[in-house]
Amino acid sequence: MVKHNPIARLLLCCLIVALFVVKTAQAQDFKFAFLTDMHVHSDSTLDQVANRLKALPPQIEFIMSGGDNVDIDNLKKTDLALGEQRLQQLKKLFDQAKKTYHMAIGNHERLPRDLRNGKNDFELFETTFGQTYYTFDHKGWKFIVLNSVEVKDNQYVIGEQQFDWLQDVINKTKKEQPLVIVSHVPFLSVYYPVLEGRYTAADTFTNQKQVFDLFKDHNLKLVLQGHMHLYEEIKVKGVQFITAGAVSGNWWQGSFEGTVPGHLEVDIKGQNFSWKYIK
Structure with missing residues (x-):
């Protein structure tokens, strides 16, 4: 007869539970879609966004917005109710997509x-x-969605209250956890050097270096950006920055400086990722 050691059995059970916890805490595989700069302002633009949402493949687990979803800031006071209605209509479209979604705000x-x-x-x-x-x-990844359209001295900024909140989030995040930042206004962009031959802070938020430096001891993998309507890829210090064009392209007038209307699909594989721009 084989004798069973209750202590050994208990240790074995603890080991199995520990391995399960480690396994479930590890980064897993998934896909998501990043749609930025939809600039909804009419029934026809709502319809085009609806068609893009319907075309998303079933493998997409959630949708991430990059801001400038609905045009509000250019409305007159008397038309503000229409802007609110457009927001509600867009929300309804996302609800009908039957996928989890997360929204960022744009200017x-x-x-x-x-x-x-x-x-x-x-x-x-x-x-x-x-x-x-x-x-x-x-699935083991942390997404940090910023409001990069706060303003100080007439420039975009991550305000003091938000900066303190972000610092607290980072302090409570394990250093090895893979991170994604979503920011409407870019950290980095070559828009002005490429299109106008000059450097400017006009369309990046002004304290982007201070924000980026908060992540120096953490596993920041990817920064998703909008605002520029250009498709850009910039890699700095192992961090991939992608400015993901615009669903609206040239504000619903075709391509913008060679970037056709589209969105990003991101494929996460454990700690790694790949992406493609979907026209």
């Missing part, structure tokens, strides 16, 4: 300039989609 979703007071700037977006900066985890 065109702020209230019109003459209605902003520095505190209510994002209220229509917040009423429809919730917080303008937040995090979520998916």
Whole structure:
């Protein structure tokens, strides 16, 4: 007769549980879609966004927005209710897509300039989609969605309150966890050097270096950006920055400087990833 050692059995059970916990905490495989700069402003543009959502393959597990979803900031006060309606209509389209979705805010979703007071700037977006900066985890990866359209001294910035929140998030994140940042206004862009032959801070947020430096001891893999309507790939210090064109292309007038209307599909494989631009 074989004798069973209860202590050995307990240790074996603990080992199995520990291995299961480690396995489930590891980064897993998944795919998601990144749609930026939809600039919905009419029924026809809503229809085109609807068609793109319907065409997403079933393997896409969630949808990530890059901001400038609906044009609000160019409306007159008397037309603001129409802008709110467009936001609700877009939300309905995303709800009908039957996929989890996460929204980022863009500069065109702020209230019109003459209605902003520095505190209510994002209220229509917040009423429809919730917080303008937040995090979520998916299969071992952490996504950090920023509000990069806060303004200080007439320039885009990650404001003090948001910066403190971000610092706290990073301090509570394991250093080995793979990270993705979503920011409407880019950290980095070659838009102006390529198109106009000059460097400018006009379309990057001003404290991007201070924000980037927060991640120096962490596993930041990917930064997804919008705003420029160009498709750009920049890799710095092992971090891949992708400015993912625009669903609206040249504001629904075809291609913009060689970038056709489209979105990004990202394929995560453990700690690695690949991507393709979908026309």
